[in-house]
Amino acid sequence: ETGVTQTPRHLVMGMTNKKSLKCEQHLGHNAMYWYKQSAKKPLELMFVYNFKEQTENNSVPSRFSPECPNSSHLFLHLHTLQPEDSALYLCASSPRTSGEETQYFGPGTRLLVL
Amino acid sequence: GESVGLHLPTLSVQEGDNSIINCAYSNSASDYFIWYKQESGKGPQFIIDIRSNMDKRQGQRVTVLLNKTVKHLSLQIAATQPGDSAVYFCAEKDRGAQKLVFGQGTRLTINP
Numbered sequence: 001e002t003g004v005t006q007t008p009r010h011l012v013m014g015m016t017n018k019k020s021l022k023c024e025q026h027l028g029h030n031a032m033y034w035y036k037q038s039a040k041k042p043l044e045l046m047f048v049y050n051f052k053e054q055t056e057n058n059s060v061p062s063r064f065s066p067e068c069p070n071s072s073h074l075f076l077h078l079h080t081l082q083p084e085d086s087a088l089y090l091c092a093s094s095p096r097t098s099g100e101e102t103q104y105f106g107p108g109t110r111l112l113v114l
Numbered sequence: 115g116e117s118v119g120l121h122l123p124t125l126s127v128q129e130g131d132n133s134i135i136n137c138a139y140s141n142s143a144s145d146y147f148i149w150y151k152q153e154s155g156k157g158p159q160f161i162i163d164i165r166s167n168m169d170k171r172q173g174q175r176v177t178v179l180l181n182k183t184v185k186h187l188s189l190q191i192a193a194t195q196p197g198d199s200a201v202y203f204c205a206e207k208d209r210g211a212q213k214l215v216f217g218q219g220t221r222l223t224i225n226p
Contacts, residue, residue: 004157043158043203043216056213090157097212100146100165105157 003027004106006091012112013081021076021109023091029104031097032074034066037088037108049074050097081113124221133191135220137204140185144206148214149178149189153200161189161202191222199224 004025013019025032034046048056049068063085065077074091088110092103127133139147145166150158164171164178164187171178177190187204201221205214 040218042218043205045213048213092157100163100207102148102160102163103214105150105159107155107157 003104004091004093006089006106006109008109009107010110010112012114013078014114015081015083017081018077018079020078021089021091021111023074023076023106025072025074025091025093025104025106027093027104029093029095030071031094031101032068032071033092033094033103034074034076035090035092035105037090039087043090047076048097055097078111081111083113086111086113123218124223126223126225127194128225129194129196131194133189133194133198133222135189135191135202135204135222137187137189137217138185139187139204139206141206141208141215142185143209145209146207147178147180147187148205148207149176150203150205150216151198151200152203152219158203194222194224196224196226198222 007022011019030051032049036044036046045058046060047066052068052071063080067075088108090108091106094101094103148163149161151161152158162173162176162178164180169180175192179188191198199222201219203216203219205216207214
């Protein structure tokens with residue numbers, strides 16, 4: 001699990017706050033992903049980056065803004081979130097984005113929006 | 115449309131028994147399937163995968179079975195141990211896509 005790290009592990013923020021989630025992978029992978037995991041719902045893919053380029057935006061509201069400065073780091077910038085955005089946000093990485101390569105997940109950031 | 119779902123949200127088994135977790139999918143174009151395990155406070159962890167040209171694949175204490183005729187996927191865990199307690203997700207990939215679609219998950223609990 002230390003292959004993909006995420007900080008912070010827990011975050012509480014108000015609807016007017018701006019915060020950022022950080023993900024770092026130490027596996028030498030070229031693809032990175034953000035997922036949202038809500039209670040009693042399947043994992044929802046949010047964004048995909050391949051070689052630092054965004055290749056997928058799964059109709060995510062603009063209050064979520066991803067950033068991938070290099071293949072090892074991925075950020076998710078948050079602003080003016082809503083209470084329904086409270087969830088576990090998971091980062092993952094894989095060698096490429098073929099879909100048939102194992103994605104390695106981080107432990108997630110549990111976000112609570114008040 | 116594509117959908118991946120699980121027959122049961124929870125499953126309880128006796129320690130030492132075999133566990134079978136089921137998954138149904140509706141996309142006939144799915145060509146790759148994967149099982150993940152998620153323990154409390156952790157991210158999903160890869161267990162085993164299978165491509166559509168196979169019916170069965172075995173790992174260490176786990177077996178995945180794929181029945182394309184009825185679009186059904188199952189994960190069998192032999193001699194279930196307390197450490198197997200977790201939520202298990204199936205996921206599938208469409209032949210023409212590059213992303214995985216995850217099911218809702220089944221919580222497996224082990225009775226001593």
